[in-house]
Amino acid sequence: MGSLVVPPQFRHALSCMPVNPRVLFVIPGEEAGSSMIFAKRQAAAVSALVPVRCFFLRSRTCPWLIWKDLVRFRQVLCSWKPDLVHAQYGTVTAAFAAISSRKPLVITFRGSDLNPCPSMNRIHVWFSHLLSQLAALRARRLIVVSPELADRLWLRGKTATVLPSGVDTTQFFPGPRDAARRVLGWSSEPVVVFHAGRNPAVKRLDLARAAIDEARRTMPDLRLEVLSGHHDPAVVPDILRAADCLLLTSDYEGSPTIIQEALACNLPVVAVPVGDVPTRLRGVSECEVAPRDARELAKAVIRVVRAGRRSDGATKAMEISTIAIAHKLVDLYEQVALRRAV
Numbered sequence: 001m002g003s004l005v006v007p008p009q010f011r012h013a014l015s016c017m018p019v020n021p022r023v024l025f026v027i028p029g030e031e032a033g034s035s036m037i038f039a040k041r042q043a044a045a046v047s048a049l050v051p052v053r054c055f056f057l058r059s060r061t062c063p064w065l066i067w068k069d070l071v072r073f074r075q076v077l078c079s080w081k082p083d084l085v086h087a088q089y090g091t092v093t094a095a096f097a098a099i100s101s102r103k104p105l106v107i108t109f110r111g112s113d114l115n116p117c118p119s120m121n122r123i124h125v126w127f128s129h130l131l132s133q134l135a136a137l138r139a140r141r142l143i144v145v146s147p148e149l150a151d152r153l154w155l156r157g158k159t160a161t162v163l164p165s166g167v168d169t170t171q172f173f174p175g176p177r178d179a180a181r182r183v184l185g186w187s188s189e190p191v192v193v194f195h196a197g198r199n200p201a202v203k204r205l206d207l208a209r210a211a212i213d214e215a216r217r218t219m220p221d222l223r224l225e226v227l228s229g230h231h232d233p234a235v236v237p238d239i240l241r242a243a244d245c246l247l248l249t250s251d252y253e254g255s256p257t258i259i260q261e262a263l264a265c266n267l268p269v270v271a272v273p274v275g276d277v278p279t280r281l282r283g284v285s286e287c288e289v290a291p292r293d294a295r296e297l298a299k300a301v302i303r304v305v306r307a308g309r310r311s312d313g314a315t316k317a318m319e320i321s322t323i324a325i326a327h328k329l330v331d332l333y334e335q336v337a338l339r340r341a342v
Helices: 008-016 037-046 063-080 091-100 122-138 147-152 177-184 205-215 236-242 257-264 277-281 294-307 313-320 322-341
Strands: 023-028 052-057 084-087 105-109 141-144 191-197 223-228 245-248 269-271
Touching (some): 084 091, 177 236, 205 223, 245 257, 245 294
Parallel strands (some): 084 105
């Protein structure tokens, strides 16, 4: 068999292409705390495969702090010399990355950066979404965490890569319910977990409470455990292992990480059809997709809690583990790096 002949026009490109492209993640928020924890975990997973550094954009509203971050960002670009920049959110974060660097840009859109946000100021939402759309024009590649988000891109939506954030299966995995309850100090009452995050109005905490109030007519001792955006991330795996059900009632979602984490812990889920949730729950035992109605959600919660069985979601969660997603991201980075070299 003859040797492979590389066309002359590609020889220089291949010789210049980074074998392990250096990736600079731009993440909104502070380095410490639970904010954007899924992006931080993704960065950690990718760093096992290629060099990664994280830049935390500390403010998206104060011009003076944004200017200081711009100076700091350019210092990082000059000293670390990444091969590409990956903005981990749209709106100001993506616009900041698009304007501040000439490096090839990858943007991941995660939900509220493109989805409607009825509980927020309309002008603020319109301007933020406009920044997302403009930044998308500058990006080399676009990633969306659900197909619905691709449809919200004005241009290039059909070429966007659908890739969820992934779940850290080294932290989220099945375990004995009673053992987790002992760790948390919970008693034996049935518990439904709801993730309100930092925006309970969009997550529809009101609907979740209405559904649980309805369910309590049949199960008076049913308790609703509400997770806020301020919960210690280290405690969440035990909460999911200790609970009887996860309830999700959001008006809008991309690919909710809490669903992936519940699946990884074999926690049954009751959810409305939003984002990629129906796809994630398809074929998983002890999980139900119910209409956005308090009575229907209550009926589903009662069925799932009374059954008292765990789901088999952990097997499906392996398909979207952070390391599995990391390998797909690195493939995408190498494509971007190759195109740049050519």
